[in-house]
Amino acid sequence: MFNKVLIANRGEIALRILRACKEMGIETVAAHSTADADAMHVRLADQSVCIGPPASRDSYLNMHEIVAACEITGADAIHPGYGFLSENAKFAEILEAHGITFIGPTSEHIKTMGDKIMAKQTAQRLGIPVVPGSDGAVTEDSEARRIAADIGYPVIIKAASGGGGRGMRVVNSEQEMEVALQTTRTEAGAAFGDDAVYIEKYLGKPRHIEVQVMGDGKGMGVHLGERDCSLQRRHQKVLEEANSPALTPEQRDKIGMICANAVGDLGYSGAGTIEFLYEDGEFYFIEMNTRLQVEHPVTEMITRIDLVNEQLRVASGQEMSFSQKDVRFQGHAIECRINAENARTFVPSPGEITYYHPPGGLGVRVDSGVFTGYKIPPYYDSLIGKLIVVGRNRAECLNRLRRSLDEFVVGGIQTTLPLFQDLVRNDDVIAGDYDIHWLENYLAQTG
Ligand code: ADP
Secondary structure, eight states, rough: OOOOOEEEOHHHHHHHHHHHHHHHHHEEEEEEEEGGOHHHHHHHEEEEEEEOOSGGGGGTTHHHHHHHHHHHHHHHHOOSSSTTTOOOOOHHHHHHHTTTSSSOOOHHHHHHHHHHHHHHHHHHHHTTTTTTTSSSOOOOHHHHHHHHHHHSSSSSEEEEETTTTTTEEEESSSSOOOOOOOOHHHHHHHHOOOOEEEEEEESOOOEEEEEEEESSOOOOOOOEEEEEEEEEEEEEEEEEEETTTTOHHHHHHHHHHHHHHHHHHHHHEEEEEEEEETTTTTEEEEEOOOOOOTTTHHHHHHHHHHHHHHHHHHHHOEEEEEHHHHHHHHEEEEEEESSSBBBOOBBBEEEOOOOOOOOOOOOOOEEOOOOTEEOOOOOOOOOEEEEEEEEESSHHHHHHHHHHHHHHHEESSSOOOHHHHHHHHHHHHTTTOOOHHHHHHHHHOOO
């Protein structure tokens, strides 16, 4: 096992990683920007190194400074968390060259899954169901029209290098195709430096369901069930739950084993998430994230497996602490992402938290790094914490979530807590009856 791990991230996930390290007796180094000098994870880490000014490109994305921080402190591994450098193949390669362990998959696997066309082809080869569409990149208008006619309109044009919900355009009819193809290619070239696009069937009312996987890098893959992340705003997840209210145990087992076997065949190492759109009983692969996800705690709450602990084990060459037969799903968990934003306009609300009282009690987990007197810097993502609640079943989980949200007090700034207080009292949410467009429609109607 590692002696010392450098955490190349900030906020709640930096603290989450630090906690796992402490429980395993591993020393920690917090690599932080000047804006995060007072952060909780910096205070709790065994050592801390300032890696630059507030702007992410000069600090949390500054590979040179991060490697230097590793060498100065003698850390043997880096945990990248999510976002920032977590899916940067070049960073993983640089660490490999420096003899520092990147806590994640190989740079090759990051590269493959980072290119959407390659990812889709790999998924298909491994037996994962994909959205019907073009075999690879599409360059000619005539080819695009032929494929679209084949699969039927509407279709969606997607940039091979797109991400974060950008670089996509829905096409409703053949008349729109030529302009849409050209615009998406031009935009993709400008935004991602790669104008390759591909086409797939546009699904009208899917759910977003993703499978948590882990690989040992030696041919063994396991799954830890799925998360339903259909409640989204601008393609950003807002509330996530495990298991999905839409799946039967048989469906769960079937898609789970397909993913576990695929990860094993790939020789994948560490944690990953295989994302699907799900409609009318069918799964359609959209992408694989080769890192820990923001919403990983809902999986942890119903499996009682610490995913960061397992990542550290696998990255250091140890065996995972469990195998597929040990994975049991107990109860139901829901996570709410609490952002420092106005709950209606979603305008960021940085500033000083003058009062902070998180909820507690049975089945309640709050992953956050904030405290009374903490000043939220304006330079980063507005996520300030996650409320995760587990119950023996979905109804108990919702009751517990309702009372937890009512207990949660954050003073001095605006947060998205009021949105969740409304959502947990909504009939569709209570029934688990929603698709990926539900929240946008709800916001438009109640706005
Ligand atoms: P990104 O990498 O930008 O997040 P994804 O491929 O994961 O892109 O897609 C993001 C979102 O776009 C999905 O969650 C879904 O809302 C929508 N989307 C993507 N592909 C399709 C499709 N074929 N049909 C309908 N919606 C889609």
